[in-house]
Amino acid sequence: MSRTKARVALLQELEAAMRRSSAQGVLYGQTVANVAGIANSDLECMDILYLEGRVTAGRLAEVTGLTTGAITGVIDRLEKAGLVRRERDEKDRRKVFISVVPETAMKIGQLYVPMQQAMEKVFGAYSDEELRLLLRFANEGYKGVLAATEALKSLLDTPPEKRPDLKLKKLRR
Amino acid sequence: MSRTKARVALLQELEAAMRRSSAQGVLYGQTVANVAGIANSDLECMDILYLEGRVTAGRLAEVTGLTTGAITGVIDRLEKAGLVRRERDEKDRRKVFISVVPETAMKIGQLYVPMQQAMEKVFGAYSDEELRLLLRFANEGYKGVLAATEALKSLLDTPPEKRPDLKLKKLRR
DNA sequence: CTAAATCTCTTAGTGGCTAAGATATATATC
DNA sequence: GATATATATCTTAGCCACTAAGAGATTTAG
Numbered sequence: 001m002s003r004t005k006a007r008v009a010l011l012q013e014l015e016a017a018m019r020r021s022s023a024q025g026v027l028y029g030q031t032v033a034n035v036a037g038i039a040n041s042d043l044e045c046m047d048i049l050y051l052e053g054r055v056t057a058g059r060l061a062e063v064t065g066l067t068t069g070a071i072t073g074v075i076d077r078l079e080k081a082g083l084v085r086r087e088r089d090e091k092d093r094r095k096v097f098i099s100v101v102p103e104t105a106m107k108i109g110q111l112y113v114p115m116q117q118a119m120e121k122v123f124g125a126y127s128d129e130e131l132r133l134l135l136r137f138a139n140e141g142y143k144g145v146l147a148a149t150e151a152l153k154s155l156l157d158t159p160p161e162k163r164p165d166l167k168l169k170k171l172r173r
Numbered sequence: 174m175s176r177t178k179a180r181v182a183l184l185q186e187l188e189a190a191m192r193r194s195s196a197q198g199v200l201y202g203q204t205v206a207n208v209a210g211i212a213n214s215d216l217e218c219m220d221i222l223y224l225e226g227r228v229t230a231g232r233l234a235e236v237t238g239l240t241t242g243a244i245t246g247v248i249d250r251l252e253k254a255g256l257v258r259r260e261r262d263e264k265d266r267r268k269v270f271i272s273v274v275p276e277t278a279m280k281i282g283q284l285y286v287p288m289q290q291a292m293e294k295v296f297g298a299y300s301d302e303e304l305r306l307l308l309r310f311a312n313e314g315y316k317g318v319l320a321a322t323e324a325l326k327s328l329l330d331t332p333p334e335k336r337p338d339l340k341l342k343k344l345r346r
Numbered sequence: 347c348t349a350a351a352t353c354t355c356t357t358a359g360t361g362g363c364t365a366a367g368a369t370a371t372a373t374a375t376c
Numbered sequence: 377g378a379t380a381t382a383t384a385t386c387t388t389a390g391c392c393a394c395t396a397a398g399a400g401a402t403t404t405a406g
Binding site for chain 1: 179180183189192197201203204220287290301304310311312314315318321325
């Protein structure tokens with residue numbers, strides 16, 4: 001594999017461009033939460049529910065990185081807003097499944113319309129084949145980021161004297 | 174333009190894949206902040222400083238969507254941690270430029286190594302031409318998300334009775 | 347049948363955030 | 377050139393989401 005200067009520059013530019021766009025994506029999410037009048041974490045959980053369907057409170061904690069206590073608060077607020085429902089699992093009565101209430105959650109979904117329209121416009125300029133490339137990249141990128149997250153977390157479990165010299169805090173589980 | 178079923182399905186899959194990977198990207202950032210022992214917003218500002226170089230406190234507020242008061246707190250914490258420096262603008266003494274202290278900020282940068290390695294691995298599977306496609310998409314996607322953010326914000330300025338029925342909160346400037 | 351594990355919820359305390367206004371400096375108007 | 381308005385950052389009070397620790401309820405293991 002030839003690692004020419006041009007390619008290195010390309011890779012750097014790509015990294016910067018992706019950081020920029022992903023940062024802007026975060027801002028879009030903040031704006032949605034702001035307009036909807038719910039907390040950021042609340043919206044993040046709605047997003048997870050949209051992607052994964054019916055999940056347990058514990059799973060939400062796992063995916064968001066919040067404590068279970070914080071998740072209880074999230075669900076309380078979302079439930080009070082009529083956006084989700086708690087459903088005890090009849091098989092294992094310790095578990096609480098959370099599911100969205102489609103009629104009200106739809107209102108949140110509408111706030112993504114500007115984003116969808118913008119993306120539709122962007123995607124419109126690409127051929128099916130190009131879109132498949134983007135899809136492949138999105139999937140592989142996801143796996144890569146996931147692996148990187150695990151690698152970073154595992155840094156915490158390596159002997160402290162072998163780590164980069166940082167003020168370290170215990171990572172929440 | 175033929176909008177076949179296959180293409181619609183492809184677009185949906187693409188949207189889901191991108192949401193997934195971007196959500197995971199957010200989690201990576203949270204983990205970095207956690208390991209570094211700084212707040213999320215603090216890390217976000219470090220990121221902006223990395224991308225934009227020397228910027229004013231006000232610019233940080235603008236880009237992050239935080240109030241100037243919150244930014245003061247961010248800078249206080251970062252300065253105390255030795256990660257940034259305040260520098261009064263001599264031309265306009267109301268302004269405060271913030272710049273990173275490279276020696277210490279490097280330690281934060283190291284936490285992105287797992288991410289860079291993962292991305293290097295992913296990118297390695299693509300030709301230069303394919304990478305250019307990804308770059309083009311990242312740039313266009315950024316513009317799209319930016320436009321969508323503005324469109325969403327402007328929803329707030331439209332007559333309230335014409336908006337989707339939502340609990341609305343005033344959006345911070 | 348008891349002990350340990352698992353899952354969610356509760357409580358107390360902490361810290362970053364907003365809103366409002368104070369302070370300092372710059373620009374515009376007369 | 378003096379006064380008024382605008383701009384940029386900081387300060388303060390109060391709020392609310394978060395963590396840490398542990399309680400309560402249920403399941404699984406020995």
